[in-house]
Amino acid sequence: MIKPEIVSILKNKIQTIDLNDSANILVGPITLPVNLNGETVTFKWYSWLHVTDEERQELAGEDMTEKLIGRLAGMKLADSQQSSVLVYGDFEHADNALIRMHSICHTGDIFGSKRCDCGYQLHQSMKMIVENGSGALFYLANHEGRGIGLFSKAMAYLLQEEGFDTVEANLELGFEDDSRSYTDAISVLQRLRSKPVTLITNNPKKLKALKAAGMNAVKRVPLWGDVSVFNEKYLRTKVLRSGHLEAQDGDSLPGTIAR
Ligand SMILES: Nc1nc2c(ncn2[C@@H]2O[C@H](COP(=O)(O)OP(=O)(O)OP(=O)(O)O)[C@@H](O)[C@H]2O)c(=O)[nH]1
Numbered sequence: 433m434i435k436p437e438i439v440s441i442l443k444n445k446i447q448t449i450d451l452n453d454s455a456n457i458l459v460g461p462i463t464l465p466v467n468l469n470g471e472t473v474t475f476k477w478y479s480w481l482h483v484t485d486e487e488r489q490e491l492a493g494e495d496m497t498e499k500l501i502g503r504l505a506g507m508k509l510a511d512s513q514q515s516s517v518l519v520y521g522d523f524e525h526a527d528n529a530l531i532r533m534h535s536i537c538h539t540g541d542i543f544g545s546k547r548c549d550c551g552y553q554l555h556q557s558m559k560m561i562v563e564n565g566s567g568a569l570f571y572l573a574n575h576e577g578r579g580i581g582l583f584s585k586a587m588a589y590l591l592q593e594e595g596f597d598t599v600e601a602n603l604e605l606g607f608e609d610d611s612r613s614y615t616d617a618i619s620v621l622q623r624l625r626s627k628p629v630t631l632i633t634n635n636p637k638k639l640k641a642l643k644a645a646g647m648n649a650v651k652r653v654p655l656w657g658d659v660s661v662f663n664e665k666y667l668r669t670k671v672l673r674s675g676h677l678e679a680q681d682g683d684s685l686p687g688t689i690a691r
Pocket residue numbers: 533535536537538547548549550553575576577578579580585588589592598602632633634635638666670674676
């Protein structure tokens with residue numbers, strides 16, 4: 433039996449976002465003070481849970497929060513992946529909002545690996561959002577290795593140590609180069625803001641995904657940086673093989689990544 437006071441604390445912080453054949457259950461906002469380059473910056477944090485159509489129907493009704501809490505302990509959510517979003521400023525109403533759709537990178541974001549530019553992009557985009565005054569960083573937890581998962585990424589890294597590039601390594605292991613979906617994140621974005629956004633990315637596929645979801649007024653700002661001998665080939669492969677838009681004069685870096 434879930435105590436009524438527990439339900440009443442959580443009820444107003446849980447909402448369902450319906451998709452065609454499934455749903456996302458969004459929880460938040462939660463106050464999240466973050467250490468950003470030595471300064472404390474306060475974000476509003478949300479996480480969401482993707483549920484199937486069947487689960488949505490089972491949870492439906494006035495007592496949805498109670499039913500959800502009742503199932504939570506049995507759902508083994510730590511064994512799967514849930515994504516989240518850090519929101520800054522008056523995200524719903526601000527005229528200019530910067531968005532980052534950041535694919536999880538255990539090695540780059542957590543360990544600070546220099547084999548990719550992910551850790552740099554994560555921290556730099558948080559900084560850009562705060563400097564802009566409004567924005568959101570979506571941290572997409574089922575995107576590891578451009579959708580192949582951490583274990584497979586470890587295997588892909590071993591192939592890369594033998595000379596395969598990042599795209600070839602994915603293909604040799606039986607994956608597509610890029611199998612990421614932005615549908616869930618876009619549904620959350622559309623719930624939190626209906627005005628135009630500017631996307632921080634070098635990847636035109638991300639812009640295309642937002643436009644395909646009906647968000648026509650989307651602009652882009654590039655984000656290149658932290659180029660080193662360890663990731664130069666990886667970055668060049670993104671431009672040459674994965675369709676990333678190369679740096680222009682005036683972008684932070686890298687002059688070395690040329691066609
Ligand atoms: N399969 C594979 N994935 C990698 C490798 N290095 C980084 N990643 C993953 O690539 C994802 C980031 O994708 P990128 O192609 O670097 O960049 P992007 O997100 O498409 O584009 P930007 O928005 O410009 O950053 C993260 O999920 C990383 O885990 C690699 O060598 N092989």
